[in-house]
Amino acid sequence: MSAIPSSIPLRNDLLGEEPYGAPQLDVPVCLNVNENPYPLEPDVVSSIAQRVASIAAELNRYPDREHIELRQAFSDYLAKESGTRLRVEQLWGANGSNEIMLQLFQAFGGPGRTALGCDPTYSMYPEYARDTFTTWKLAHRHEDFTLDVDRTIDAINEYGPSMVLVTSPNNPTGTVLPHDEIEALLAACEQAPVTGAPEGAHPILIVDEAYVEFRDPGTPSAVSLVPKHHNLAVSRTMSKAFAFAGARVGYLAADEGIIDAVRIVRMPYHLSAVTQAAALAAFEHTDEQLSTVAHLRQTREQTASWLAQQHYHGENIRVAPSGSNFVLFGTFERRETIFQDLLDRGVLIRVVGPEGWLRVCMGTDEEMARFRQAFTEVLALHDQA
Known part of the structure; x- marks a missing residue:
């Protein structure tokens, strides 16, 4: 975003503020804004x-x-x-x-x-x-x-x-x-x-x-x-x-x-x-609009279970119990680095929540397979560091 010139009388309490919004990036797998990934029939x-x-x-x-x-x-x-x-x-x-x-x-x-x-x-x-x-x-x-x-x-x-x-x-x-x-x-x-x-x-x-x-x-x-x-x-x-x-x-x-x-x-x-x-x-x-909800719920449970079996620096990854279409998981010493390493592999998730945690929303089966593959590679990379 371009800087707002000081000659424009923006409200004092808004000076230095940035517009809210998750990154909108052109990547193969977008799992950061909690959308339903399946298009309309x-x-x-x-x-x-x-x-x-x-x-x-x-x-x-x-x-x-x-x-x-x-x-x-x-x-x-x-x-x-x-x-x-x-x-x-x-x-x-x-x-x-x-x-x-x-x-x-x-x-x-x-x-x-x-x-x-x-x-x-x-x-x-x-x-x-x-x-x-x-x-x-x-x-x-x-x-x-x-x-x-x-x-x-x-x-x-x-x-x-x-x-x-x-x-x-x-x-x-x-x-x-x-x-x-x-x-x-x-x-x-x-x-x-x-x-x-x-x-x-x-x-x-x-x-x-x-x-x-x-x-x-x-x-x-x-x-x-x-x-x-x-x-x-x-x-x-x-x-x-x-x-x-x-x-x-x-x-x-x-x-x-x-x-x-x-x-x-x-x-x-x-x-x-x-x-x-x-x-x-x-x-x-x-009924058609909600037809994918049960599958996304199942995907959430499978993803949470899979994440809980992964390790970061020798410790099991923590997974917050979720009733939504996303999973919060952590904790990471430098979560921004994990985020960027995933992004470098074409997978966009979200840096959000308490320090050290990341969030992934549920995508299609193909997108979740890409996420698991990319995350496995990233974890291996950090274990070597």
């Missing part, structure tokens, strides 16, 4: 093309800014996927879960407000806080990356956050948050005051479920708790398991009051007619 592509063609002549008009038909599709999908039927008024869509999160920060954060996260966690959260002038605080997880519930509750009572953000499965660790821990956090939020808010306000708990479809069968979704808790917001996306990253569709399941608060800060007509049409077409083929 031809009949899904055809349905999208037909839906978009049907509204193309009306693109001179603004789209349905409340995207009612799409919100109904979210409801139908969640009824099947999570066993919970929500009303249209309890659902909201946006351009990826990133926009959902930003809207939540815009609605509930701001000067004088605090958001609380549990690290290690998604590295965009503090940037949402920065962009909305929200104070960002952390409650550290246990060494095995599970949530330290007591420490988190203590932080809720200490900081009085307006938002508490937890991710399940967690990014970058893949850790799944048990239902009883979510309910414990909800109970704490329902009692705690919010610093900088009117008396009687309590924190909202945001559960980011971007990777939830990759969870083990039988694991409940936090969506099932939405009808019981007015202060719960569950963020979802079609980017990952649904193989729809390029379409940029995220959605929120929450109490109607939270949805109405988000509607206050949303940009007019924020979700284009083309985006809505494409998403509706994808939901017409839900």
